[in-house]
Amino acid sequence: MAADAGAPVGIRLEGVSAQFRHRVKGLVYAARDVTLAIAPGELLTLLGPSGCGKTTTLRMIAGFQEPSAGRILIGERDVTRVMASDRDIGFVFQSYALFPHLSIFENVAYGLRVRKEAAAGIARRVGAVLDLVGLAGYERQLPSQLSGGEQQRVALARAIVIRPRVLLFDEPLSNLDAKLRVQMRSEIRELQKRLGITAVYVTHDQEEAMAISDRIAVMSRGEIVQLGDAETLYRRPASTFVAEFIGRSNLLAATVESVAPGAVGVSVAGARLLLEAPGDGLGQGMAVRLVVRPEAVTLAAERPGALAATVRGRTYLGEKVEYELETAGGRLQAVIFDPPEGGTFPPGCRVAVQLPTRGLQILPETAS
Template sequence: MQDRNRGEIVAVRNVDLQVSPGELLTLLGPSGCGKTTTLRMIAGFQEPSGGSILIAGRDVTRVPANQRDIGFVFQNYALFPHLTIFGNVAYGLQVRQWPASDIRRAVDEVLELVGLAGFGERLPNELSGGQQQRVALARAIVIRPSVLLFDEPLSNLDAKLRVSMRGEIRRLQQALKITTVYVTHDQEEAMAISDRIAVMEDGRIVQLDSAEVLYRRPVSAFVAGFIGRANLLRATVLSVANGRASLDVGGELLVMPAEGVPAPGSPVRVVIRPESLAIDRSSAGPAAVVRSRTYLGDKVEYEVMFGGQILHIVRFNPAEDEAVSPGTTVSIAVAPTNIVLLPPTARFKQG
């Protein structure tokens, strides 16, 4: 890609991706990471400078978008304002010159499938945002595409409606068994709907796995910090013996499984999720000083200073939480298996 002011711009680098039939795979990452460019290349809206794109074994790298057998759901719905809901959904079938009776049957079926039966004669501006997104989804799936593509389809909806719509998208995708590639920057949305998630950073896929593996076993600090909340700690290895490794964190001791831990004296980085930590009332564990306590209804969040570094602790069921005031010295507890070693450098892992 060329820019007259900055010269060559590389939006995506060496992306190697295979999506299984019927799978919902999400491209997840911050703005500018290359996820939408990747999606647009699959769709045929942008041409890659190298490599190949295959759909069902057919090389479509140089095939126009309208000949790729794809359905595309846009972020802004992209409905025709002058057409009725029926006309919007029927448009792709009319272009394909389906018989009118078949179009009527197919559109009626898909409108019922997305919960819009009886809405066919309305115009888009007579519908809510969520209903318009359902129309966009119906238009994409009515042609029964080989691949269904979503470009941040829920970003214009309010938080409650996003949760409802993501469940609908997942339900329909599983019912129709359409191979799907979904783009979002919302990690919770990605975790809720995906079979696998490809996390992208600077135009590359840095980890491709299930939501659970990404959360529990991130391969880099970037993935750990982007998927959920994470405590990233610097430590030094004290000892490795009998399947356990002892770590020094600013004078405080943590114990974790020895697998992959380098020799004593080595600096390491580890990840601990906030919900894996607890405030230990026995005073037997490593010491920390409470900096703040925040009550959030369904949970309480603590921020503590531990070995010169800040830790976030989440306690669910606040009714059972004994409030600890800021400035109090407490002990913390964490199961060794909940401490995850990060590799020295980021690496790509496909699971």
């Protein structure tokens, strides 16, 4: 096959930093002491808000940006000082960066021509990758005659035709409409798995990250703050930052009342709860946050001793109802799936909020 990359390789970043001189702030870190091991064949996503250092980290892997400290290894090879063109990497940018005056065939063939491949081999390989990305027959078109999704497929074809050992993606889907983004992300994922190429993918879209990745590295201010698969990040966020960045969450202020093996008693908004939780690092009297996902909340008629709330807003969406609730401990979002007919709670209504007693993440106040 045209894009057979051979055995996949791992990537290692060891204490990698990028420092820039800012006119006002002086020396600032765009990436700081990033240490990361990406497994052969893995698709790892760098996820985080704008300016957190995703592109900078990717550019250092690509060789477009020299680290101010640390080492980068691709396979067993230290590439820290190796030029981008000698790193065997395919790069897909947000702007497709196609040559507007060249045909689709020549756009894809470009990397092979630079490598001085023979014409017959080029024709065969370009044909094969265009087939692979669903663009057979588009060889003679110009980029301006293609839709955004098609242009991004050309960019993908151009990246894989050189049989890179690593594929890097920087927000490749952000110029596409919502529906096409969903379609293209599964195409990219499928292709990456089929080719078995190790890939690093950058996005600020948490849903895209969860859908496409083996693992996600969440970044904040130049640092990796948590690394894990989608479920771990959703279920076990290590900080309020991750809890709020991955999915929607309620961060309820609570006080620890008791800690026993496997059981943590808390008081939250005037109610008492006994949670099934390890309790490591928790002590009586400690201020904590409970990470409560909106879909984990259930509502019932008001009753004494329960966590009481007033319905402030109700949005009926068919398969679910979204509630905006007010408790003594602050606002709370709840999502109830498949609500029974006529069984929703109207605004102004007082309700009892039931929180699950297992599976809740308890974060010390300091884990911001």
